[in-house]
Amino acid sequence: MYRNHADVLVAPEFLDPFLALLRMRGINDIHIVVNDIQKEIDRERRDLAYAMKRSRRSMRDNSLANFNLIAYHRYDKIVKYLEMLSRLYPDLAEIFNITKTYEDRNLIGIKIGSQVSYKPAVFIDAGVHAREWIAPATALYIINKLVTEYAKNPDITDMVDKFDWYIVPVANPDGYEYSMTTVHEL
Template sequence: MRSAVLLACLLALVAARPSERPNLHGAQVLRTVPHSPSQVHYLHGLLRQGHYDFWREPRALGQPVDIMAKAWQLPVLKATLDGLHLKYSVMISNVAQLVRETVPRHDGPRAMDWTSYHDYDEINDWLDELAATYPSLCSVEDVGTSYEGRTMKLLTIGTGDASNPGIFIDGGIHAREWIAPATVTYMVNELVTKSDTYADILAAVNFYVMPAINPDGYAYTFTDERLWRKTRSHQDGVICVGVDPNRNWGFHWGEGGTSDSPCSDIYCGPEPFSEVEMRVVRDQITRLGSAVSAYLTFHSYSQLWMYPWGYGYDLPDDWEDLDALAQDAVTALTAVHGTIYEIGSSANTIYVAAGGSDDWAKGVGGVKYSYTVELRDTGSYGFLLPPEQIIPTGEETFEALLVYARFFQNGGT
């Protein structure tokens, strides 16, 4: 009987699916905590099918799962959870209101600040401005073009030799995670505008920065769909748009924690590196080669500081080195505002997810110190973090970045 009810709910959900542009009026985020392997397994099935927007994916027994449902989906989702004997609570009762509060008003181009979120063109213009204003400290290169024709830029910061150890930083691989590009640009601004304070670091360490590496998806979140996650590529004969760019990298591609359904938010794509944007980032890391000593990719949310592997539960041979540096970084981060982060390998900390950028950076790119950072918060706001939290998030994360910089400045390997 229960199986029949769940099947009927899913059929109703598929039949009622709306057009791509959503109406968030009445949308909510529900949190549930699975307590049996069958419940975890079923939630993973829902995730792969792409019927719901999982804000926090199934991890393990006792770990919360956050699912956003639009108003027309809520009765089906609640019935599904009830049928699985999964208790749930309302984490965010009014998604539409939070969207309105976080999306900036656009009355023309805006100067860069960290009291509001900025779109892709504003970030690119600011990168060009930095290079023009501080030519002895930083330079910017056009390194590629997105699927929809947006210029992708690489900012290099440093006053020393090109052979100095380098930290490659990117953000915004998932389009809706606005706090990631905001935090990356905040840290860049600190390094550049306070270069006298960090002169010793900048003479010894180079920083290679791409604040938003999913340009089309990120732009789309400002114009059409605030909670869009994937790229914006189209495939012949496929209705659904885009690929999960953090399942698209060519290392253990298409294995655990991915979907082959183009309508799923964790769709890994038709082949490794099918997404031009990920090829651009890959090519920059490859071009820089041994100059890249660390790779830091910034996401949200959940407050996690993770290292490989994401494709499976095994640990790298040198995991203790990665863990020790992460522990030091998080200690510095927590000292600023008391924010608590969990540390560990990706698969063991959250879930298996193959084809991620940090796995590729370490497994193929040869970057020993490779990390994925899930920024604030733990679910109260999720992907809709209020803009007043940009600066506190930037302040604490910058202190963690300085730990990495000083480690390499002092000859860490």
């Protein structure tokens, strides 16, 4: 384990001079973690494209079981998923629209709660920063757990009975869509 270390991303054309500079400064304990980050990015993009293709196929049959919670989804698929949840669990889940975005998308959230009234609320927003795709995926996972495990898992049931959950899985849909459809190079 390294006590004092730093992770550094260095462009290939600067690697040799950078390593020489470190050695000149007496830093010899150097570990290259990833030799070619672009190769890793390309692999991740291929995996993402494949997952998105599978997601498009699975959403056609309108089934919760076919929505891939470990994939990154486009905003329209996320909205369709939330709509599907509210149709399948009308006593537990309700869609709400906060506003229209600059690019005319509905900014959608979901309220999850049992029929117990006068409860404190929990508000979760995700996807504020466009390229942080893991946050919307995490919010969708939480939504799925709260809705599908209610009345099956005592801990989930207790959380939904004690709190109303307001979750906005993508708080920046325009930026999120832009980041999904635009190639970003390092």
